[in-house]
Amino acid sequence: MPAYTPPPLPSDDKRWKIVNGTMRKNGFARHALIETLHTVQSSFGYLDDDAIRFVALSLRVPLSQAYGVVTFYHYFSLKPPGKHTMTICSGTACYIKGTDKLLAAAEKKLGISQGQTTPDGAISLTAARCVGACGRAPVVLTDGELVGQMTSQQMIEQLERWAVE
Amino acid sequence: MTIEELDQIAEATRAEYAKFDHEVNVCMGTGCLSQHSDQLKDALAKQVEAQGKNVYVRRTGCMGLCAAGPLVLVDPEEILYQQAHEKHAEAIVASLGGEPVKELQCDLRDHFDQQVHVVLENSGQVDPEKIDEYIARDGYRALLTALSDMTPQGVIRQVTESGLRGRGGGGYPTGLKWGTVSKAVGDVKYVICNGDEGDPGAFMDRSVLESDPQRVIEGMAIAAYAVGASKGYIYVRAEYPLAVQRLQAGLRDARRRGLLGNNIGNTPFSFDVEIRLGAGAFVCGEETALIASIEGRRGMPKPRPPYPAVAGLWGKPTLINNVETFANIAPIIRKGGKWFASMGSDRSKGTKVFALTGKITNTGLVEVPMGISLRQIIEVIGGGVPDGHKFKAVQTGGPSGGCLPESMLDIGVSYDALLKVGSIMGSGGMIVMDDTSCMVNVAKFFIEFCMTESCGKCIPCRAGTAQLHALLSKICAGEGTMEDVELIEDLCDTVKSSSLCGLGQTAPNPVLSTLKYFRHEYIDHIQNKRCTAGVCNMKPAEQEVPA
Numbered sequence: 177m178p179a180y181t182p183p184p185l186p187s188d189d190k191r192w193k194i195v196n197g198t199m200r201k202n203g204f205a206r207h208a209l210i211e212t213l214h215t216v217q218s219s220f221g222y223l224d225d226d227a228i229r230f231v232a233l234s235l236r237v238p239l240s241q242a243y244g245v246v247t248f249y250h251y252f253s254l255k256p257p258g259k260h261t262m263t264i265c266s267g268t269a270c271y272i273k274g275t276d277k278l279l280a281a282a283e284k285k286l287g288i289s290q291g292q293t294t295p296d297g298a299i300s301l302t303a304a305r306c307v308g309a310c311g312r313a314p315v316v317l318t319d320g321e322l323v324g325q326m327t328s329q330q331m332i333e334q335l336e337r338w339a340v341e
Numbered sequence: 342m343t344i345e346e347l348d349q350i351a352e353a354t355r356a357e358y359a360k361f362d363h364e365v366n367v368c369m370g371t372g373c374l375s376q377h378s379d380q381l382k383d384a385l386a387k388q389v390e391a392q393g394k395n396v397y398v399r400r401t402g403c404m405g406l407c408a409a410g411p412l413v414l415v416d417p418e419e420i421l422y423q424q425a426h427e428k429h430a431e432a433i434v435a436s437l438g439g440e441p442v443k444e445l446q447c448d449l450r451d452h453f454d455q456q457v458h459v460v461l462e463n464s465g466q467v468d469p470e471k472i473d474e475y476i477a478r479d480g481y482r483a484l485l486t487a488l489s490d491m492t493p494q495g496v497i498r499q500v501t502e503s504g505l506r507g508r509g510g511g512g513y514p515t516g517l518k519w520g521t522v523s524k525a526v527g528d529v530k531y532v533i534c535n536g537d538e539g540d541p542g543a544f545m546d547r548s549v550l551e552s553d554p555q556r557v558i559e560g561m562a563i564a565a566y567a568v569g570a571s572k573g574y575i576y577v578r579a580e581y582p583l584a585v586q587r588l589q590a591g592l593r594d595a596r597r598r599g600l601l602g603n604n605i606g607n608t609p610f611s612f613d614v615e616i617r618l619g620a621g622a623f624v625c626g627e628e629t630a631l632i633a634s635i636e637g638r639r640g641m642p643k644p645r646p647p648y649p650a651v652a653g654l655w656g657k658p659t660l661i662n663n664v665e666t667f668a669n670i671a672p673i674i675r676k677g678g679k680w681f682a683s684m685g686s687d688r689s690k691g692t693k694v695f696a697l698t699g700k701i702t703n704t705g706l707v708e709v710p711m712g713i714s715l716r717q718i719i720e721v722i723g724g725g726v727p728d729g730h731k732f733k734a735v736q737t738g739g740p741s742g743g744c745l746p747e748s749m750l751d752i753g754v755s756y757d758a759l760l761k762v763g764s765i766m767g768s769g770g771m772i773v774m775d776d777t778s779c780m781v782n783v784a785k786f787f788i789e790f791c792m793t794e795s796c797g798k799c800i801p802c803r804a805g806t807a808q809l810h811a812l813l814s815k816i817c818a819g820e821g822t823m824e825d826v827e828l829i830e831d832l833c834d835t836v837k838s839s840s841l842c843g844l845g846q847t848a849p850n851p852v853l854s855t856l857k858y859f860r861h862e863y864i865d866h867i868q869n870k871r872c873t874a875g876v877c878n879m880k881p882a883e884q885e886v887p888a
Contacts, residue, residue, distance in 0.1 A: 209637035214579065214618050241638070248639040248796075249620030251579050267541030268736065268772050269698035271786055305621065305790075306541035307580055308548075310698035310770075311372045311407025311705045322375040 180204055182234045186226050191219040195227075199234055206237050209245055213252060222253045250305070258293040258300035260338045262331070263317035267306030270313040278314060279303060281328045285335055299338055342599040342606055344485045347476060350598075354477035361397040363437045364416040365389075368465060370403030370551050371544075371583055372705075377427070378411035384430035385413075392434050402552020404465035407705040409447055414465065423447035452703050455722050457684065459692045460668045461708045464552035469587050472594035475555040481600050483674035484559050487566055488606040491674075493523060496567040500670065502678030504690030509535055509626070509663030510738065510767045511843075512689075512756040518660065521650040522568040525658035530570035532561050533654065533661045534614075535631060536577040536584070539623035540739030541790065543770030545694040546664035548706050550577065550584035553668070554591035558614060560667030562601065563674060565612045568660050573614040576631055579621065588616055623740070623794035627842045628653075628661045630796065641796045642842035663768065665694060686712030689755035689766075699736075699772040702727045709754070716750040719773060730775035734859070738767025740787045740794075741847030743854025744780060763854040765847065779876035780859040781866055785813040787851035791844065802845030805836035809852060816863060819870040819879030826863055830856065 182204060185192040198215040202208030212235065216227045223246055232242035246252045264270075264279050282301055283289050293300040309315050312324025318334055358364065367373075367382040386398045404412045409423035413433065422433060422445040429445060436442050458464075467474040475481070487496050501516025522530065534557060538546040550557060561573045577585055592614055595601040603611045617635050624630045625640040632654050634640040653659025669691060673681045682690045689711040695718065698704050702724030709718060715735060719725065726732045734744040743764030752758045756766045774783065792806040812829050815821045833849035840846050856863060865871050870879055 207635065207637035210620055210634065211618065211637075214620070237637075244639055245637070249622050251619075251621035268739070268770070268786070269542040269704075271541075272699045272772060272774055272778055272783075304580065305539070305623070306543075307371075308538065308544035308578075309371050309375060309407075310542050310544055310696060310772075312375060312410075313698060313704070315375075322371060324372065324375050 183230070186230050192230075194219050195231070196234070199231075204235060206235050209235055209237055209242060210249070213246060217252060222256045224254070224256075255293070259298050259341075260319055261300045261302060261317070262335065263302045263304050263320075264290075265307050265309075265313070265315040265317070266303045267310060267313075269310035270306075270315055273313045275314045275316075278316065278326060278328055278331055282331060282335065285332055298341070299335065342485070344482070344489065344606075347481055347485055350473055351477045351479070354473045358397060358477075360395070362395045363397070363418075365396055365398045365433070365437075366401045366404075366414040366416065366465060367398065368402070368404045368410060368412040368414075369400045370407075370548060372403065372407035373410040373412060374583070376411050380427050381411055381413070381425060381430060384427045385434060388430045388434035394434060394437060396434065396437060400468050400470075401466060402464045402469045403548040403706060405461070405706040406447070406449070406452065406703060408703055412447070412465075415441075421447045449703065449724075451721050452707075452724065455713070455717065456708050457692050457710050458708050459672050459681075459684075460549060460556075460665055460694050461552070461706070462672070463556065464548065467553065469552055469554055470590045470594075472555055472591070472598055475553070479675060480555055480671070481559055483671040484562050484566075484600065485606045487563050487674055488608045488610055493567045493569065496563060496674065497523060499674055499678040500567070503673045503681035504678075504685075504688075505666065505669055505673065505681065506689065506756060507663060508665035508669070508693070508768065510741065510765060512766060515662065515666055518650060518662070519564065519567050521648070522570075522658050522660040525651050527658045529572070529657045530568055531654045531657055531659040532565045532568065532570045532573040533631065533635070533659060534561055534573065534575040534664055534667055535626065535628070535661055536575055536581075536664045537619045537626045537631060538578060538581075538664075538768060539626045539794075540741075540768050540770045542698055542736075542772045543696045543739055543768050545696050545706060545769045547578075547581050547584050549664050549668050549694070550581070551587055554584075554588045555595065556671055557664055557667045558591055558595055558601065560670035561614060562605070562612050563670050564660055564662065564667065566610055568658075570660065571611050571613075573612065574617050574635055574654075575614060576617045576619060576625070576635060578619045585616060585618065592616070622796070623790070624796045624842070624844050627844060630842070631661065632659065639796070641798050642844075644841060665769070684710045686753055686755045688757055693754065693766070693769060695769045695771045697723050697771050697773070700726050700730060700775040700777070701773040711755050712753040714751050714753055715745070718754070718771070719750065723773065726773065726775045730777060732773065733776050733778060734774045734780060734783075736772040736774065736783070736851070737770065738765035738850070739770045740790045741765055741843065741850055742767045742770075743850045744774070744783065744858065745854070746858040749858075763857055764850065777874055777876070779872050779874040780855045780862045781813065781817055781872075782874075782876045784852045784855045785810065785817055788813055788848065791848035795844065795848075799839070799841045799845055801836045801839040802841075802848065805832055805840075805845070806848055808832060809836070809849070813852070816866050817872075817877040817879070819866065819877070821863075821867045823867060826856070826867070
């Protein structure tokens, strides 16, 4: 069997080399699809059409299957994130302690609903299933950093700080 | 690596730490880290140097009492400090060898005395990224003993004798599962550790992986030896970055020490482990869906049989156990199956870790012997409901479990007892609710969860949960009728009995259990248009105005 030659990188952006590295590490096996998509998302922040096409082609996975995987898992995002991200945990413990009110307050403040980014691209608002820090509920992640026992006021202040940046 | 070499490492490590007058352990689990316990640790180390004391400052995993974090434990005096911050470092270091700092001291005897730590025996005691500290506490002794002195059948016999049942929620006897995989015919077999802890409100697995990753790796290696596998996968949620990081460090160290890789313990046994990241799908906790996800596909369950034990990952015989199950293996091999079986209740042996959260004073992680009453966990260990509120319900088993009222608190915690009263053991989430929670709303919350997490394969689950959600939303909005309740009960029955996997089969549990124990709240919503907890937003009933 001739050695497999993967397709050329889409551009000379260095991040593609990282993506390619993950695939090479897994011998360009089809089962490396999810691992590779993780690398794309952590390098680029989201998965755009070019990235999905490139990964599908490199791993010889049908494009429909790659797209199916991307849309099946909540962790993957098809849209670029804002400059800052406010993630509100909506796990049970946080819900019991009122993150639904936090979410409503943030939606009102930013004028967007969860899963969206403000029109100026400054702030994304997302809801997480459970980040496993239930002992500190209610919990939010400000740019990925975990903050426990959050109050509406604290959260709004954070959003205001981001808005003026 | 032989047992003698292991002993030498253990001796050397213990001697190293014996040089210090005190050991100051700083909790650096996710909970305490979010309150900057890393800065506290640095400050403590600086103070030790400044004050010229002979003290070792250690990073440890979770100490359990997340509510009171950041936590600091001073050994050998066993003094626990709560809510310790950077500014307290000077006082804490100055107090070593003298009187403890009174205002920070945490004196919760009731919380700790009732607990029995097997899975958590090293949590908060060892540095999770130092394999030698694990070895100093008898780590990897079980693996090397099994490899040199026991046959694979002997290992399975001990696990069977221990009565250990799967800690992921199903409660299937672990020894039986191992036996099936070991008897399955195949040149290649796999061991998978299920760390896809998707239950919202549960964080036992995260904590074990963050606090004592070597214990899970050792458990997996013993399992691999018993069933004849040479390759393992740990499937961890991508939402747990710290757990992934510590596992990676743990695997690297274990390979370096020759405890993973080829010819472990100078025997023909070879085993290595790879990490696979989950991508946020609750259904991937189901074993066939998890296997599909490792294979790089959508995580959709398959009908069983064939069970993964016969045809699992890439069609090969595969053993899948939960993180906590693997964490129990090393102590069982070290101390014997009989020792483990001496704890717990009749058909549920050993201990269980619970994540105690919600409206309760001492939120955090607790490990208790099976058979202990819910009341003892909630009122004594958990310290009861805070702020003068009244206990209303405890939810066990996550979205697949049920809500139990006050009258059920005296049952002993075991797989069978919880099932009998309409809930399940689940993976160990325990969420306490008080009078500010509306049970109809809670049922709606869980159904919404199952609705969005349904993989869409079977219609009863995909469409049934959506219909249930619509009906519950109607009741919460004050527009429900009594016929809706009948419809809900009928629909629950359909979803429960005709879904393929555990997600659909158990999705109606929160609705059925709240209907059983809190029916009056549903009736109140429908007939009086009233939500006593004040959660649901509904129009008040038109009151009759006396003429």
